[in-house]
Amino acid sequence: MKNRHPLLDSQVELEISGKSAPIRGKLIEIGQDILVMHNGTQFLYVPLIHMQQLRISTNDREMIEVPEMPFEPYNEPVSYRKMLMNAKGMFSEIYITGNQSVHGYLTTVMNDFFVFYSPVYHTVIISLQHLKYLIPYNPNATPYTLTPEQFPLKPSPLTLSRTFDQQLRKLIGEFVVLDLGENPNKIGVLKNVGQSMIELANANGNSVFLHFDHVKTVHIP
Template sequence: MKNRHPLLDRQVELEISGKVAPIRGKLIEFGQDILVIHNGTQFLYIPLIHLQQLRASTREEEVIFEVPEMPFEPYNEPISYRKILMNAKGMFSEIYITGNQSIHGYLTTVMNDFFVFYSPVYHTVIISLHHLKYLIPYNPNVTPYTLTPEQFPLKPSPLTLARTFDQQLRKLIGEFVVLDLGENSNKIGVLKSVDQSMIELATASGNAVILHFDHVKTVHIP
């Protein structure tokens, strides 16, 4: 029998990396490496690695709502980050990684330390498992931007996938890539090399920019 978290089924506030405003909702699950919040309309699956603070809400008496059945749950097994990702494959979802925007689309593949997400905006995006801040699954009858399956077919990745994020980046040497969704112009360019923990990009001006591998959150080819 799993230990019950003292804040389970209570209204909570939590702060996560990269988000200025706290997330509020009812704590539904608390696993070994992931927790689940329901905010009144959506379930948020939040990896614990990005949890900075978790506390009982000071506004608990003001927030009363019914929590629907969870969209997926590893029955009779402890909840875990990897199991949630596996269950989310093929389900229209919203994910938050970095900056001030979310990505909407479908999780297609889960590898050792990254997963592949297919989006109408960015197409195939490779995302480090260490940098996903939260995942929100949508109802089965909801599609991105109300696109029909003909307008937005779920395509297999055109990339040959490696087992690890490091190996995947090495496969893209010589390609024009966008890192971290292009939030910074210095993260857009030709991938020149991956040397241990350092990545070299040639930017629009032709200048070399060196980035640390651990801080690369996403990569996609526009």
């Protein structure tokens, strides 16, 4: 029998990569590569690779009443990949980088990336190692209260490869946006992918090189 984590079922504070303020809530479950928290209104699925600190909360708030988990029963072990597979087709919020979350639907899970369809960004390819958390919404909720006619869940227009590296190579020559366009030098024509480097031609036509491991998302506007 696996050891029970000492903070399980406790009110905790979680610091994750890229977030200045900690996430607070009840620690519901913790697996080998993911943990689950409930913040009083939502479940948050957080890959452990981005956990910087986990500690007992200093707030003396009353205990949170936690509803049934959206994916798996409490006695089923949680895992990152299982969570992604269960979240397919469910309206979700994801946080990757910067100051904003992305709302939409997870459509496809590949070896080391997944595809997310958003009303704002449309088809976004996201590296598995850079998802900070996922929040599944109520089954009846839709992004921005859009109707299915206004925002149909469409299959990706891209031909998908098995790996993130192969997928980027397939986009050579395309005008792409990396990391949701948080930096103007991450927007441009993808010129080359090789030797752990990605070459973009920016708005001025100058070459910008980025290390492959730091590219979190890519989409075609």
